[in-house]
Amino acid sequence: MRDSFGSANSSAVPRSGTDTGAGTPMLADLTTIAVGGPVDRFIEPETEEAFVSAVRDADAAKLPLLTIGGGSNLLAGDEPFHGVVIRDGRRSIVVCGAKSSKFGENGDVEIVAEAGVNWDDFVVFCVESGFSGVEGLSGVPGTVGASVVQNIGAYGQEVASTVVSVCAFDREAGVICELSRDDMRFGYRNSALKSTMYKDPAMPADHYFPTPRYVVLSVTFRLHRSDCGEVAFGQLAKAFGVDVGATMPIAEIRRAVLQVRAAKGMLEDARRYASPWMLGCKDDRNVAQAIDADMTADADYDRHSCGSFFMNPILDEHQAAKLPADAPQFDAVRSDGSRGIKTSAAWLIDHAGFAKGYKIRENAHAGLSSLHTLALTNRGGATADDIVQLAQVIQEGVEATFGVRLVPEPVVVGMTLQ
Numbered sequence: 001m002r003d004s005f006g007s008a009n010s011s012a013v014p015r016s017g018t019d020t021g022a023g024t025p026m027l028a029d030l031t032t033i034a035v036g037g038p039v040d041r042f043i044e045p046e047t048e049e050a051f052v053s054a055v056r057d058a059d060a061a062k063l064p065l066l067t068i069g070g071g072s073n074l075l076a077g078d079e080p081f082h083g084v085v086i087r088d089g090r091r092s093i094v095v096c097g098a099k100s101s102k103f104g105e106n107g108d109v110e111i112v113a114e115a116g117v118n119w120d121d122f123v124v125f126c127v128e129s130g131f132s133g134v135e136g137l138s139g140v141p142g143t144v145g146a147s148v149v150q151n152i153g154a155y156g157q158e159v160a161s162t163v164v165s166v167c168a169f170d171r172e173a174g175v176i177c178e179l180s181r182d183d184m185r186f187g188y189r190n191s192a193l194k195s196t197m198y199k200d201p202a203m204p205a206d207h208y209f210p211t212p213r214y215v216v217l218s219v220t221f222r223l224h225r226s227d228c229g230e231v232a233f234g235q236l237a238k239a240f241g242v243d244v245g246a247t248m249p250i251a252e253i254r255r256a257v258l259q260v261r262a263a264k265g266m267l268e269d270a271r272r273y274a275s276p277w278m279l280g281c282k283d284d285r286n287v288a289q290a291i292d293a294d295m296t297a298d299a300d301y302d303r304h305s306c307g308s309f310f311m312n313p314i315l316d317e318h319q320a321a322k323l324p325a326d327a328p329q330f331d332a333v334r335s336d337g338s339r340g341i342k343t344s345a346a347w348l349i350d351h352a353g354f355a356k357g358y359k360i361r362e363n364a365h366a367g368l369s370s371l372h373t374l375a376l377t378n379r380g381g382a383t384a385d386d387i388v389q390l391a392q393v394i395q396e397g398v399e400a401t402f403g404v405r406l407v408p409e410p411v412v413v414g415m416t417l418q
């Protein structure tokens with residue numbers, strides 16, 4: 001188990017990825033956007049018992065607690081984090097067995113993955129084993145544990161549709177519990193776990209922030225035993241020259257998803273796994289393949305982001321009626337269960353006058369990705385403040401143009417961004 005203490009008392013603003021020299025990482029070392037200050041203590045437990053007791057101890061001592069996975073949905077402030085950062089060091093995936101099912105001769109299979117498993121390692125395992133259901137989520141950075149916190153989704157799939165149950169440590173009751181898929185109350189980039197962290201969108205809750213009340217220990221998935229899967233997204237269908245709903249080999253779907261993601265700069269920079277604080281977080285073979293497969297790996301300045309920085313807004317009919325006729329609009333369900341209309345955050349940003357590559361000023365260290373309007377990127381040497389300033393300019397511009405306030409998707413630690 002890695003357990004390091006630092007003296008994160010410096011008030012100097014740290015630069016991206018610098019070593020504190022104090023035995024603990026900077027949050028810049030642990031996050032894909034590569035910003036964030038030093039931490040007081042970093043623990044990487046390798047057993048469930050050690051993981052749970054590290055969480056229990058931090059709570060008992062009333063210390064701020066950040067359970068971190070791949071740091072791909074986190075924007076951490078430049079100031080020191082005076083608390084404990086815990087990263088699950090367990091990486092096992094166990095196939096529980098197949099049973100006959102409505103899926104006919106292919107059957108289905110249950111798989112338990114520990115929270116610390118790298119998400120894309122899990123996808124590779126499933127695709128290579130001939131288990132379909134998560135291939136559309138190829139290349140999403142992060143871990144299995146966090147995947148159910150925000151119900152990751154991409155290219156027509158959401159993790160929610162494969163989850164049977166989540167084993168978690170309930171910080172309030174002090175016990176390990178099993179949460180069924182119903183208990184998880186999955187929604188668009190949301191779950192019962194994420195709900196414990198916010199009182200309103202982007203407004204942290206008093207008790208459980210930046211780590212939810214339930215710390216995920218493992219997830220049980222149910223996938224289909226099949227080498228083929230459904231092409232569930234228009235862009236992929238177009239790449240294959242087939243209709244949405246057509247069936248293709250899951251290995252092909254994975255390849256196509258990775259290509260589309262690479263072209264949009266929506267893959268993390270896999271070279272980060274060579275850094276001392278990330279070593280061992282992802283299977284070495286998959287790191288090498290990810291570097292090889294990424295066509296845009298040279299475009300460093302587009303690679304350090306949190307992925308989509310803003311959620312697609314789900315509006316009520318009154319708000320949606322004010323959008324221009326050509327704004328994308330899809331039926332959706334709002335968090336209170338009422339009917340809503342989802343629009344595209346990328347479209348709003350673009351049509352509010354913020355083009356790909358936009359920066360507040362010529363020499364700014366932060367800017368929109370030159371490949372994707374929705375990604376705010378650290379273009380080298382950015383601080384968290386640089387990213388927040390850019391985010392605020394975009395929020396204000398979109399609100400002034402369309403009357404819609406964009407809500408950030410990443411968990412914002414040590415700063416305010418609403």
Ligand SMILES: Cc1cc2nc3c(=O)[nH]c(=O)nc-3n(C[C@H](O)[C@H](O)[C@H](O)COP(=O)(O)OP(=O)(O)OC[C@H]3O[C@@H](n4cnc5c(N)ncnc54)[C@H](O)[C@@H]3O)c2cc1C
Pocket residue numbers: 032066067068069070071072073074088115140141142143144145146147148149150151152153154210211212214215216217265266267268305306307308411
């Ligand atoms: C290039 C890029 C592309 C992306 N594309 C997508 C995409 O297509 N679709 C999508 O949905 N997301 C996408 N994301 C966002 C991100 O990858 C996901 O949100 C991912 O699930 C975050 O996982 P993580 O392990 O990095 O979480 P972290 O960023 O480390 O943590 C995020 C939150 O989860 C909590 N958490 C972490 N581990 C646990 C645990 N074991 N138990 C309880 N809480 C925990 C943390 O405390 C924190 O609140 C992208 C990000 C990047 C950088």
